[in-house]
Amino acid sequence: MYKLPLLLILTIFSAILSGVANGQDLKVGYMDISRVLKDAPQSELARKTLKQEFNPRDQKIVTMQKNLKKLSDRQERDAKLMSKADNIKLERQIVSLKRDIKRAKEEFNEDFNLRRNEELAKLHKLINKTTVSIAKKLKYDIILSDNVLYNSERVDITDMVITELKKLKSSSNNTIKKSN
Template identity: 35%
Template sequence: MKHCIASMIGVLLMMVSAVASAELKIGVVDTERILRESAPAIRATKRLEKEFEVRRQELQKVSAQGKALQQGMEKNSLPELERKARERELVRLNQDFLRMQRELNEDLNARRNEELAGLQERVNNAIQQIANGEKYDLILQEAAWRNPKIDITDKVLKLLADK
């Protein structure tokens, strides 16, 4: 019985040793680069710019009105009543500007997050396709440092460009 258990332990040790000595195929992807340079990311950025361009222009228009009003107040010596009316108008414009800016930023961030979620799904599918096709054992998306030999970011970018 002892001999049988010792044999089984020996066989297990040899199997573990063989698995440990087998070479692992590891890849690393620079996610930030993918989100900056991939064709879907560039298209998403252009969509967002186009979608929010009108609101940005409105914001710039309100800003220009406020600046013009303030410059007009500084240049001209106005009667007290008119100066106070312009000050109230300037305060109102400033409040409108800040509200519009906050709403724009909130809406833009929400849409950006939607676009990023869809993009991340496409990136993950591309990585999985590469992993299955090239028999990777492990692919990391975040690393403090990566050896260029195991960086597969270019492969992911190429695969995303084809879609």
């Protein structure tokens, strides 16, 4: 199952090492994607955008839950005082509201996950573009990211990527301010 990817990796490294053996220098870099995702200003902007976009729906669900609590409390408190018909009517309202809340939560989670994945894909694309730009500018032969057991600070370009993303963020803010 893992033979093909392993074979591909070994082939790539043997090609790289053969170049090194021929006297060519190999410049390798490492970028910590999880740290970039955490520290990039675009990540915070995406989080704020999602929160702003989904907060009204979240508040609607909270309101529905409060209404359910009121109905449930009323049923517990007044069940013995209510007529059987009123009790059944209240029970149906509670069941219906529970169903509506469940449906609203499921739709909310599905829509939120879709939008979060869209924002994450945009962010990954920007990070990759920025990383490639830095790699070309500094003449790196290869940039590694995930599944690296160890890397020295000498090859770590994570801070450079974050700094470049901050520059992109501030230049996009300046462009927005100039256009207003």
